[in-house]
Amino acid sequence: MKKTYSALFIAGVLLFAGCGSVPVTGRKQLSLVSNSEVLSLSLQQYGDFIKSAPISTDKANTALVQKVGRNIAIAVETYLKNNGYADQLSEYAWEFNLVKSSDVNAFCMPGGKIVVYEGILPYTQNETGLAVVLGHEVAHAVAKHANERMSQQVATQYGTAAVGAALSGSSAAVQQAAAAAIGLGSQYGILLPYSRKQELEADKLGLIFMAMAGYDPGQAASFWQRMAANGSSTPEFMSTHPSDNTRIQQIQKDLPEALKYYKGVSSGKTNNAKTSNQWKF
Template sequence: MKTTAILWFVSCMLLLAGCGSVPVTGRKQLSLVSNSEVLTLSLQQYDEFMKSAPVSTDKVNTAIVQRVGRNIANAVETYLKNNGYGDQLQDYAWEFNLVKSTDVNAFCMPGGKIVVYEGILPYTQNETGLAVVMGHEVAHAVAKHSNERMSQQLATQYGTAAVGAVLGNASAGVQQAAAVAIGLGSQYGILLPYSRKQELEADQLGLIFMAMAGYDPNQAVGFWQRMSQNGGGTPEFMSTHPSDQTRISQIQKDLPEALKYYKGGTTSSGNAKTSNQWKF
């Protein structure tokens, strides 16, 4: 009981110490790390990655990645400026890169540093499919999911430290057992579910952002169905990403809201070149 009370107290103090909200969804999120700290760390990691990454020599697809990324970033910045989030625009210095790799992947660093791997292009198939990926990655940046994950890690450490103080007089065996239990509870009960929640939120925001930029969000279902054929074996409860079926089902539920932002724009007509030289 004493342990639970202290954990509850620490959690309340952390929530009071830093709380923000995600644009569009309005979800409250823990924010214990400053934007400047996160941006500094992420820029260092991004620079190191780009120094060693084999940048794609495919000029056509590189141009498409940059065009789609810029279309979505412009639409998002307009939305933020017009809806009271203009002060956040200074946090973004957008970059969109295509790297030569057969990995089926893309990632986003805080501040808008987005990298797309060539291996995902056979799944995107065209510019609209690529907009699904880019919208998702832009969403991670706008929702400041990296800040939130770092804050959750800090909160978990603080909670574990508090319990350690309570059990200071207990036997070493009890302390070790408590540490293991708290570690597993934090990992599978807090950190991973939050990561899955962030991924689904990025899907939701990504649909809206691609729609704002004139790309048809209906195409997201087909993209994720193709991605599901890529396989995977990690059980959902132990994964930082939702299962394919969970993701597709939630996207279908989110589509009506996203379609409110879709005006049937003309930016979605281009086709991303695919090639059978890529191996999976």
């Protein structure tokens, strides 16, 4: 009985000490892995990827990806600064790359390293559609979904009561967790298979972030509908990603909140810059 109480006490202490919260949504999340370790591992993997990736030679679309990415990153950093998260700004060194690949995909590594595949551009169609994708990927970074997933993997591998010992004085446990949490996507890249909860949270935050940058979040559902036409038939319960219908329905529910942050013109091609004090909500 004493051992049981001891294990529960240790578990409670670890969970309390390793609990963070997501900006904007406020959701509590498990955070056992340090940001520095996650960033170190991800930068190494991202560097290896960029060295071998076929970077796009399409100058116009590359410039568009970088433009939209910068607009969203600036808006998000302004929000973080004005809402008590200024200490997190040093964690981000935003980089937006377009890769020559027919894959309909995009991914984000911790620290703000984001890659878009050319194959998704026919579905984004315009600047606002691209903002949907980049807002979603930026959201994964800001919500620290990679940290959360690695923390969950550590807890699963070692058991809650053993997490402290596993993480003390060595990053071996983190490296093993990263290997399990990060899967190989296609021949070109590394993808983090986030949970359905994290994906839907990234959708919601993505709507808000694109709205902060002056892009109309009302166009997000149309993008996902175009993606749905290209979707696989994998049942939702077998996939880490939500089904297309679930995603679109949730986006429609989240839209009214996102529109509170939207001050721009719904042109689909332009965005309006915001002053530094406009994102104090």
